[in-house]
Amino acid sequence: MTDTAGVAGQESRSTDFSDDEVIIGLEIHCQLDTRTKLFCGCSTDYRDDRPNSHVCPVCLGLPGSLPRVNKKAIEFALRVGKALNCTVPDESEFARKNYFYPDLNKGFQITQYDKPLAVKGYLDIEGEEGEKRIRITRVHVEEDPGRLVHKGGADRAKYTLVDYNRAGIPLIEIVTEPDLRSPKEARRFLNKLRATLEYLGVFDSEKEGSLRVDANISIQPKGWFGREGRGKGDRGRAEVKNISSYKGVEKALTFEVTRQKNALRRGQRLETETRHFVETRGITTSSRSKEMEQDYRYFPEPDLLPLRVCDLAAGIVLPELPDARRARFLSEYGCSPIHARTLTGDLRLAEFYEQVAGSDPIPAATWVADTLLGELNYRDMTVSRVSPVWFRDLILLVKEGSVTDKGGVEVLRSLLDQLRESGSCETPDQCVRRLGLKVLERTGGAGEEQDPVTKASREAVAEHPQAVADFHAGRKEAFNFLVGQVMKKTRGRAKPADVNQILLGILGEED
Amino acid sequence: MATISFSQKDGHNAFIPTLSEADTGPGALSGIPLAGQDNISTRGLPTTCGSRILEGYVPPYDAHVVTLLKKAGAAIVGKTNMDEFGMGTTTENSAFGPTKNPADPSRVPGGSSGGSAAAVASGMVRMALGTDTGGSIRCPAAFCGIVGHKPTYGRVSRYGLIAYANSLEQIGPMARSVSDISLLMEVLSGYDPRDSTSINCPYSHIPDPEIRGLKIGVPEEYFGEGVDAKVASVVWDGITLLERKGAEVITCRIPSMVYALAAYYVTCTSEASSNLARFDGVRYGPPADPKLPWHDAFQQQRRHGFGIEVKRRIMLGTFALSSGYYGKYYAKAQAARQQVRNDFLRLFRTFDVIAGPTMPTVAFRLGEKTDPLSMYLSDILTVPANLAGIPAISVPCGTSDGLPVGLQIMGPHFKDERVIDVAYAFEQGVSR
Numbered sequence: 001m002t003d004t005a006g007v008a009g010q011e012s013r014s015t016d017f018s019d020d021e022v023i024i025g026l027e028i029h030c031q032l033d034t035r036t037k038l039f040c041g042c043s044t045d046y047r048d049d050r051p052n053s054h055v056c057p058v059c060l061g062l063p064g065s066l067p068r069v070n071k072k073a074i075e076f077a078l079r080v081g082k083a084l085n086c087t088v089p090d091e092s093e094f095a096r097k098n099y100f101y102p103d104l105n106k107g108f109q110i111t112q113y114d115k116p117l118a119v120k121g122y123l124d125i126e127g128e129e130g131e132k133r134i135r136i137t138r139v140h141v142e143e144d145p146g147r148l149v150h151k152g153g154a155d156r157a158k159y160t161l162v163d164y165n166r167a168g169i170p171l172i173e174i175v176t177e178p179d180l181r182s183p184k185e186a187r188r189f190l191n192k193l194r195a196t197l198e199y200l201g202v203f204d205s206e207k208e209g210s211l212r213v214d215a216n217i218s219i220q221p222k223g224w225f226g227r228e229g230r231g232k233g234d235r236g237r238a239e240v241k242n243i244s245s246y247k248g249v250e251k252a253l254t255f256e257v258t259r260q261k262n263a264l265r266r267g268q269r270l271e272t273e274t275r276h277f278v279e280t281r282g283i284t285t286s287s288r289s290k291e292m293e294q295d296y297r298y299f300p301e302p303d304l305l306p307l308r309v310c311d312l313a314a315g316i317v318l319p320e321l322p323d324a325r326r327a328r329f330l331s332e333y334g335c336s337p338i339h340a341r342t343l344t345g346d347l348r349l350a351e352f353y354e355q356v357a358g359s360d361p362i363p364a365a366t367w368v369a370d371t372l373l374g375e376l377n378y379r380d381m382t383v384s385r386v387s388p389v390w391f392r393d394l395i396l397l398v399k400e401g402s403v404t405d406k407g408g409v410e411v412l413r414s415l416l417d418q419l420r421e422s423g424s425c426e427t428p429d430q431c432v433r434r435l436g437l438k439v440l441e442r443t444g445g446a447g448e449e450q451d452p453v454t455k456a457s458r459e460a461v462a463e464h465p466q467a468v469a470d471f472h473a474g475r476k477e478a479f480n481f482l483v484g485q486v487m488k489k490t491r492g493r494a495k496p497a498d499v500n501q502i503l504l505g506i507l508g509e510e511d
Numbered sequence: 512m513a514t515i516s517f518s519q520k521d522g523h524n525a526f527i528p529t530l531s532e533a534d535t536g537p538g539a540l541s542g543i544p545l546a547g548q549d550n551i552s553t554r555g556l557p558t559t560c561g562s563r564i565l566e567g568y569v570p571p572y573d574a575h576v577v578t579l580l581k582k583a584g585a586a587i588v589g590k591t592n593m594d595e596f597g598m599g600t601t602t603e604n605s606a607f608g609p610t611k612n613p614a615d616p617s618r619v620p621g622g623s624s625g626g627s628a629a630a631v632a633s634g635m636v637r638m639a640l641g642t643d644t645g646g647s648i649r650c651p652a653a654f655c656g657i658v659g660h661k662p663t664y665g666r667v668s669r670y671g672l673i674a675y676a677n678s679l680e681q682i683g684p685m686a687r688s689v690s691d692i693s694l695l696m697e698v699l700s701g702y703d704p705r706d707s708t709s710i711n712c713p714y715s716h717i718p719d720p721e722i723r724g725l726k727i728g729v730p731e732e733y734f735g736e737g738v739d740a741k742v743a744s745v746v747w748d749g750i751t752l753l754e755r756k757g758a759e760v761i762t763c764r765i766p767s768m769v770y771a772l773a774a775y776y777v778t779c780t781s782e783a784s785s786n787l788a789r790f791d792g793v794r795y796g797p798p799a800d801p802k803l804p805w806h807d808a809f810q811q812q813r814r815h816g817f818g819i820e821v822k823r824r825i826m827l828g829t830f831a832l833s834s835g836y837y838g839k840y841y842a843k844a845q846a847a848r849q850q851v852r853n854d855f856l857r858l859f860r861t862f863d864v865i866a867g868p869t870m871p872t873v874a875f876r877l878g879e880k881t882d883p884l885s886m887y888l889s890d891i892l893t894v895p896a897n898l899a900g901i902p903a904i905s906v907p908c909g910t911s912d913g914l915p916v917g918l919q920i921m922g923p924h925f926k927d928e929r930v931i932d933v934a935y936a937f938e939q940g941v942s943r
Contacts, residue, residue: 057572061789063565063673064552064574066706098785098832102805107788159801162793297832299841302677302782304707 019222020264022257023237024186025178026249027214029171030197031144032076033204038143038170039067039110046165047208051149059168061105066303069094073141073170074117076202078313080172081118081139083196083321088313092117092140094301099294102160103146105167111142113298117307124323125192126341127185134189135177144169166209178216178225183253186215190246191345195322198347206382213243217253218270219260235260236270240284243277252277252284259284325350333361342369348383349373355388360399367395371409375416385419394428406492407437440493442502456489457482457502471507479503512536517544517588519636523611523620525629528557529589538584539698545580546630546639549590550597551682552671553577556587560673561595561605564790564816566797574671575703576640576682583698588636591626595818596787597644597675599623600886601875602651604820609877614656614915618874621654623647627685628655638691640699642672644680645775646869646893649905652685653869653917656907658934659685660692663925664900665710668703674786676779677708679897689906689935693718696927716928718935723757725933726862732768733867733892733919741911746868749908749918752940753866753933763862767854768895770847775894776887777831777844783821784828790816823883851898859923864933868892869905869917892919902927906934908941 037044040058057065081088095113121136146167150157174193180186190213197203204210218237238260240252256275263270275284320328322344329340329350343353343365357364372391376383394415398408411431418425425431432438440452460482461468467485470478486499514532521529527549535542547553550560552570554577559565573581580587594604602625603609610625612618613633620629624641628651631639641648643661652659660683667682674680684695693716702711729750734743754760792799792812799808817825831840858865871889880886896903901921908918918937922930 057570060794062552062570062572062795063558063560063568063789064550064570064671065572066670068705068707096785098788100788100791100806100809102791102793105789105794107791108785160805295834297785297829297834297837299781299785299832299837302708303674 020219020261021222021225022181022183023178023218023220023225024180024183024253025216026174026176026180026186026189027216028174028176028190028193029212029214030174030203031207031210032073032141032170032172032202033207034070034072034076034170036070036072037168038070038073038141039168042168044169049165051161051163051165054165055167059105060164061107061167067110067301069304069307070170074307074309075312075316076170076200077117077139077141077172078309079200079202079316079318080174080197081121082313082316083200083318084118084121084123084136084139084174086118086121086136086139088118088310089115090308090310091115092307092309094141094304094307095298096301098297101145102162103148103167105146105164109143109145110301110304111173112140115306116140117309118313123189123192123196125185125188127188128182132179132185134179137175137177139172139174142171142173143167144171183250183257186253187246187250190249192322194246195345195347199319199321199325201319206384209244211244211246213249215240215243215249215253215256217256217260219257219264234272235264236272238270238273238275238284240275240277241287244279248277248279251282255283329353333357333365335361335365339365339369342373346383352383352386352388352391356392356395358392358395360395363399364395367391367398371412375409375412379416379420381416381420386416390415390425390428397428397432401495402439403432403437404439404492404495406487407432407439410435410437410492437491437493439495440490440498442495442498453486453490453494453498454502456486456494457499457506459489460485461503461506468507479507513542515542515544515586515588517586521630521635523613523616523629523633524608525591525610525626525633525635526589527559527561527592527607527626530556530587533586533588534581535586536581536584538582539694540580541584543585543638544588544636545585546589546591546627546636547577547580547587548624548627548640548642549593550642550673550675551577551590551640552673553587553590556590558590558673559606560597561593561607562817562821563606564796564813566606568795570671572671574682575668575705576699577671579698579701580640585698589630591624591630591639593626593642594623594647595821596673596783597623597642597647597680598783598820598824600646600650600889601877601880602626602629603877604818606818611877612655612874614654615874615913617876618914619654619877619879621651621870621874623651624659624685625651625655628652628657628659631655631657631685631687638684638686638695640682641685642675642680642682643893643897644676644779645890645897648683648685649869649893649903649917649919650890652905653907653919654874654915656910656915657685657687658689658692658904658906658938659683660696660904660927660931660934661896661902662696662700662927663710663712663902664897665708666700666712666714666902666925666927668701668706668709670703670705670709674782676782677786678782679775679779689718689904689931689938692904693931693935696931700927710925712925714927716931719932720756720936720939722753722933722936725753725758725864727753727758727760727933728763728858728862728865729760730763730765730768730858730865730867732765737888737891738868738871739873739911742868742870742872742916745909745911745916746918749937750866753937756936756940758933760866761862763858763865765851765854765858765895767847767850768891771851771895771898772887772891774844774847774851775890775898776827777840778848778898780824780828781831781841781844782828784825784832787817787821787825792816820883848898851895852900855895855899855901855921855923863922864930865921866933867919869919873911873914873916896921900924902930904930904934906937908937
């Protein structure tokens, strides 16, 4: 502490940080899911193919080649602009961002600068305190550069290979105002944005590398952000570059909040700087700021004409978006608000649910939003692997009473494991039979003594005299314990109602 | 497919590579030996832009105009020498040595398309392609005594033309007669979806020498300071000939001419600084040294690969686009460019064409122009047409001290036919 004594006075004024707030703005880059690249006819479906097999003179940036705009990409970007409630200016323009890098085929990237495709929109999210509006500064279109491959790892590789398959894939950049106030809010914003983009049919979040985020974060005294001339007293911010996953964004920002708070508490000055997120370690590290300070020398792309796309934008009819679908799930299926939010938060999940909702939508919602989603997450699988046909059959088996809830979960787990291992699975019916999970039908009358539930119940009673005594002493838990024992003996196949009835009967006999 | 053999002696260093045999086919240009220029991509044939940095580069595709020429049956017999990447007015800035002027081998042929002009003027080929960013077709045409036409911007596809300054340059025809210019225009022009600045305006025209009643504007600036008096006098004689053929000649002014050269050099160097960034040794040309860190390898590649004039222009353009200077230079240049365009639009409400000298002087002696600024100044009469995007032709109109002089005729956008008609009328008037 001695070395900070000089700023002690200042420190005492600023040691109370309870009035601070976290200020976050995001820049999100998403690959648009078009069939061909942004400026040429090469296919965008490159992920399983050889390096440099989806290239042509244009996306290799060969001398003399010229870009031509993929109308579909512009239409996709306009859909996004519209869904984010943006204004589409009369004229927008492509610009060149000039810098040298081995993955950059032309020595410049074609992007948009001072005349973006769409501006001034918003997206409503579920904030920390109810619904919250996050303002969108701009949406613009640009080309993805190529990709560097360091054989044997970035540090040890003797040389670097360049793969231009990715060069020219259309990207949109979405920039928010600094309206987010916590890492969790940032995550929620991203989830909502992803859902929106998927509903629009312009984005496939399952494709590797389809999303990259830069996050600006600072901690400022409350109210500082909205103030006039707020440049004064700015505590500096960090721009965390190139985060490539949704979880990564929350992690990186959480790390930054802690780092910045600690620094402020120690009375350190935070400089505005660029930081790099190290995904494997969950931390951010400072990039040498000099190296990052680039003058991109933007100027209008002379090979492309200005875009006048107001009419194109006006003609776009948006599909049902997450908020509308959530409202419909509440009214049409009677889902709980939490289920409705979960189910509509992912396009595939929402569509899956609608396919299995059937005549019994409320239990189906529980099955999908709670059980299935949990099991999928546990296995790191997505809902697209699951067939709604067999899932519907499974719910039906449970509903009919052929399998208990517990048995149903066991079947689900088995089927998901099979899918993960081999890509295919049995039918639920086959699985029920193989695992012997079919509910034990009670055989009444003469055969009663052979009835397995009755047998199991008698065994349970015989094996646990103390519990029986406790039951007679009026302790409810003792009965539940005995039910549990019967269930264990029947491996969950007994119907709870049967067990209750039979156990009560047996215990009554003893009176 | 038939072939023609080509065994002409290249005494003026007009060509970089030549073919001893070239394919030809049926069509409007069947059997005609024709020279491509070394900045226009040809599949399987080296294309270097006169630069060491592209040494050994063989494009895997044909430029649109090359496809059109092949379709028309032309026999492309080689690629002509040029100022490196089109940057120059003399064809001395070539990594493959200077081209000499067939009219006087101690003189430059002009540039940057000096190789094409020399190949045509010396009779090696009947016609050639040139590219014109600030006068690069018209200057060598004037200096060598042939015809050269810069089409309206957008009329000929730039796809496959290795860019120097995209917003200014056009590929155009060079030949000994206006009829051949017209014939070649018919093949070259037309819409190409691969060039977004291409315009659907095909050229289908037979030159008509009738110019009675045509209004010709002659800007005072084209006969002002810096224009050689003898050249001015030869060109005035030419304009008088047009007047005798029934045209009405009236002097006029282009006030924005004072900004034209600055606007041109800021724009073309800015675009060039970006266009030439791709020559880093990663994908083509001589490979960058893989043992160096990429940053150093790129620097080394570009330091050794580019000539001095190219490096000068890259530096100028990089500066003009830099943050803090963009507004002072690039943005201002665009405003000035708009004024030049407006001046022409205004003049073309009164005049059908504008006429004047192509170049302020006759061809320089080899090695004469050592200071870049005086070289840049010699482009003053050709750059306005590029800034405005209008068609402009240079047609031989006599000699001064035994050296060719060119008459320049400029017309409104998409009136290439009109400037070609006026040039044709002049050519016919002279020959009669």
